[in-house]
Amino acid sequence: MKYLIVVFCLFVCSLHSYSQYSAIDSLEQLAAKAKPGWDQIDYSVGLARLYIGGAGDYDNSMRHINIIYKNAEEQNIPVARAYALVMENIFAYNIENDREKSIRTCEEAIRIGKQYNCNDVIVFAGYQLSERYRTNFGDFQKSREIIEEILTYIDETVDDKHKANAIKTYGYILTRMGEPDKGFEYMEKAISILKKMKTDPFIDPRIGRVSAQYGDIDNLLQYAYNNMSESKLRLGRTAGSEEDLKEALKLALKSGRPRIIAWQYERMGWHYISRGYYDQALDYFTKNHKILETLSLPQHIANSNAYLAQVMTKLEDYTSADKYIDNAIKYSREKSDSLFLLERLMLKATINMRRGYTDIAEMHFDEINQIINTVNNPETYGLYSTVKGEFALYKGDTDNALKDFKKAYQVYNDATNGQGRLESSFWLANTFLKLKQYDSASYYGQLAIKYGYEQSNIAYIEKAHALLSQIYEENNLYKESLENFKLFYAFHDSVFKADAQIKLKEEQVRRDVVGYQSDIKLAKDNALLLEKQNQLYLWIGVILVIILAGALFFYFKLRNAKISIEQKNKEREVLLKEIHHRVKNNLQIISSLLNIQSRKLQEGSAKKAVDEGRSRIKSMSLIHEKLYGNDELSTINMREYIDELSSFLKNTYKPKSNIQSHISVNNMALDIDTAIPLGLILNELISNSFKYAFSDNDEGAIDISLSQLEDEYILKVKDTGPGFPEDFERTRSMGMRLIHSLSEQLNGVKHFENIDGALFTLKFKMRPITAQ
Template identity: 30%
Template sequence: MKTFSFFPKICLLLFVTGLLTYFKANAKVLTLAQADSLKRVLKGKVTPVNQVNTLLLLSEYYLLRNGELQSDLDSASTLAEDATRMSVINNLHPEYVKSLYLRGCILLEKGLRKEGKLLIRKAYGFAKLYNLPEQKGDFFEKEGHLIEQDEYHIKQKIKYYRKAILYFAQANAYDKEAPARQMLGDLLIIDNQKDQALKELNAALVAFQKAKIPDTQGVYKLMASIYIQMGKYDKALENSISAVKTAEYLKDSSLQMSSIYNTTALVYYYLKQEKPAVDYWEKALVIAKKYQEKSYIQMISGNIITAKARINDYKGALKDLIFFEKKYAKDLSAEMIGRIPYLYLNIYIGLREFDKAQQHYQKVWDIFSTLTPEQAYYKFYLNSITRYLVETHQYKKAYPLLLDYEKIAIQEKNYLYLSLAYQNIYKADSALGRLQEAIEHLKLYKVASDSLLNIEKAKQLINLQVKFETEQKDKNIQILQQKTEIQNSIIQNERVLKVNIIAGAVILLLLLVISVSRYRLKQKVNLQLEKKQAEINQQNDLLKKLLNEKEWLLREIHHRVKNNLQVVISLLNAQSAHLNNQDAIVAIQKSQQRMQAISLIHQKLYQTDGLSTIDMRWYIAELISYVKEYSNFKQKITMDYVLDDVTLDVSQAVPVGLILNEVINNAIKYAFPNQSNGVIRICLQLDEQNFVHLGVRDNGIGLPDDFLQHTSESLGVNLIYGLAEQIDGNVEITSDHGVKVKIVFPLHKELVNV
């Protein structure tokens, strides 16, 4: 093949049609100029520029074709040389420089590095001579690509890509600027310039949009990785889901999907959402196995084992780890060789098998001793070492390491690591007798835990999918329209060829008119539907926002009330440890019990969907369990209860809980003085008139003969009457073979109407 003009036209049309089919089958995105060049050739509008661009496109096709066949490189070289000759004949400067670059890349692919670099530098000389900014950018992009990607050359590599982007932006070559900015963002991540990397990746998204290229999943994945490192998991999750959605929409089946799923899983893992994390890791593992990428397979398998250990499935994690180690014993990567002792150590700590953990601890310590705080695995090994030392009561040795771990967590603003650090420091302080420091670190642990799993982030996790789809709606429509346009263009071009062969130009024209007419009609209908859908979505978004705000506020109130009560209980407990007066200690303990009765209600409220009502069957069972545990009574006392399905709101549930706490504790304390077997029976029923009957009865010694119900000076009795009055209840206390307390009160009208 000497020149383009020697191609028989029918052979060229068939070849180009086949090429378009190949691009379609392999989801390769053509630039607008390339697609236009091919369409013009198919329509017979073959100008010299179109001829040269088509030759360049065909040459690039053979160069990038799967496999490394010499025949493909020879075909690519012949086509590129024809493009060079035609560019010279027709005085086409940009196309001439492009052909030189392409020929240089072909030589590099053949292994002729010296000749290839010389030809690329020659192309750059002509690009400067003819003042072609896009072609200048091509040179720096190719030079940057050829530089080694290691710590000694990373700065120079970044410098070349910045120059390339500058020229691509000057030429409005968005199809080249976009991937160059994506590559620059990746390099900046490696060079630990996270803020600059985010800036470049955001600019890459804009360039991809201007170039009308939808393949942005790689950009979103890189942004998610940066936000993971910065500890901004809400933004990391948003970007990782964008990467997944974009890739799945474009049916990306490359190895990149494994990396995208892995990154998404990591975000969920750091947010303590283990189930979706494992689901995404399993997807990533399927793709890694498909491409037989051993490094990916080993890394993801290790991540799944770590997640199982996190949810306390230590036996399952140990089984998987043993199988994994046997299967890949001969092919373990350097990373996994160091990671396996770390996994065994964490699993055996979880299983409380410290004798087996000890040998792996020594291996982990030996590896840890060679690391510096700047290295990625330093904090993971440090966490496992401190965890082992705390669990084996080596608190003095653990303490300085824990402070080091705290420092790293604060620097990274990582609340997961920070909560783990404060939890272990609190244990160490308690064991070493540093009570004041223990209380302070316990408070810090709760703050870190709240910051990691606060209600706002929980709401984000639940609604992020809906939010993402709403925010990305316009973008998805644009992507769909673009893909539809490309597919329709390919279909139309294929029809042109068939019609030219079978029926001629007249039938082709008719088909084109019909296709355009149907397309316009479809566009009008779609536009109307989109407007209606936008109105509906706007109303739904407003309602969701109002509802979510209300639920968030109520849940936050219950959460804070519960936490504050727990802090007060802890403070009272700490205070009682320093008291010698038995009456004061008993009074504090009673106060703690009453606060716990209230705390259980608020705990249930913020953990469930119902934010104002309590299931009393659950609550009474929990309260009895707490009283048993706290009282630690030695008598053989049986707790028996008959409970209807009764639901109370907070204003009634709190007094009922306090009444039950008083009555049950009094029965345990006074009803059975002779260590005899005793029974305390609790009954809760709702009658047809919506009156609640609450009864507590014991078979103990009963009340003294001179007991006066209404004049008793007992705080407990007065408290019972006072609380019953709050719920408009009637109290009846009788003594007959034991004490029976019965309270009848009306159910709130709001609950009656539900």
């Protein structure tokens, strides 16, 4: 009989794997028939957890918590009140976001458990309390003290799920406090217990069956895998971290519970943002946000907004980042949540600093300084020191920046936090470079690369190689500078395109296979049709077979010729791509060498000539970069090209005034023989505008348009500056001579005029090619 009860309960709980709602409905039916006392209490604990962990169902969660309280009073079971208090803690933390209440209810539950010698509820409430100190205040020391005491209460009366959670919590805390090997041992033990529970569950002697909470075992496993993944990532064990994360994702999707899935997407986003894969992080954070918008969970929506702000900051979209972080800060203020408010204010200060709003950033630092001492989390101090250091460096205060970054590095190093060590060592290298202390700069630059590879953080590996290239260049170590520049460029140029190229190849293979299968199917259909021919048409059939054989002979001959031609075309395309790639890389190396040379020259005509030569090389390099990256190897999308060229020149000349670039180009493509001279003309005109058209305090604009009128193309470049000098067209400068020569090469008609600024117009004809 006992065996049948176990099997029946496991069957009911397994329904949860198919649907959150079917599990709840099944348990509600069983709860309605349950006897007062421990039977009803257990069902209500299980149901309350499902309602809280689902969509945050306020009414049904409280209904079952009240059932537990009612049984405690009417059935004279004082310890049942402790279970109700633990559920109130979960409710307060997840739905009400009342951190103080969650701690208060846990402490009261532990007191009752000790009073009535109920180890099960002591362990249940104890690991919850430990988690609250860690998540509410970041106080790992207090959290560790609690859980180490709680572990002493584990015996045969404690339910396996509470035992596993307590062990998992202790393991996670150990990995965060510098004892990773011991920590992973405990977490693996917890996962082993949870897996065993699915086939050999604990029988609660008070009810003679498996607890109603066992429908949530997959959810507990999901949390354990996430803790393992996060701990491994912090220690640079990225391969194992990603494997654990994928296991957690499978369990989340299997649950079918929107809130659990949303939370898992958040964990996925955190993983990828920590590794510098910002597009993937944005994808998961966006999925998380979309689900949460359908649920009434303001705390989780605030968290989601904070994560979106982080990834937007990494992507340098500070306007979007500012919008998201404001929502998260508003919620933290309302709830007086010091830990999260601190982290969000620091991100807000960083956003405003990078936007150039230093006064506003100062105001945020004033508020941060008032509340920083209310938390007891070393890593929060590490983040605080990093943000302070960046702000000091931004203001040119290198001495204080150095102090702050050293403090951050020490905090992260003590906590064995790989991501923190990566960021702080990168900033230390930057600061020592500013101080021209090249040995120290290269030391921390190499450290940043080391930690970047340990964390598999592609974004920081690329940035660190670029930084080292600059450090070695300024230290006159040109060979080492060029080596690091090549590594920077290799990551920048190739890594982020790899996935797209692989997918493209897979799609090409898929299409070839589908086409081949279609040919086979058609041939089989024709064969079946021939077999059904009437005997009367036998001779006609023979003739048709001969004709068909001849046709097939010529078909396969033509097909083989076509395949041969296609193969040669593919080889030609590969060769052309490689040529464009090499030309682009060689031009880029020349540009880099000119840049190195330019930095060694004093301001004057020589430096100006080198800088102008570099920008002309860049305009040609962009052409080859576009051809290398396109499927169409003979044309360039002019809208994309002009946009990138304009951005490059703006970053090169860095005008102090606020200059807006407006680009109006239809979706057209030009061949390389037209695009290169046109690009060089644009380079001269845009550079001329940035250099001469605006004074330091001006606000102005540069308008660029390329349009088509019948068979004629019209290029216009206009700025809102003072206009061309009277003798501008007679100037014999290199730039002016290039414009005259290249306009003739295009068989174009050019015109300079002053209309509310300088306006250049070029009209030329060519055969139009529409961009695909």
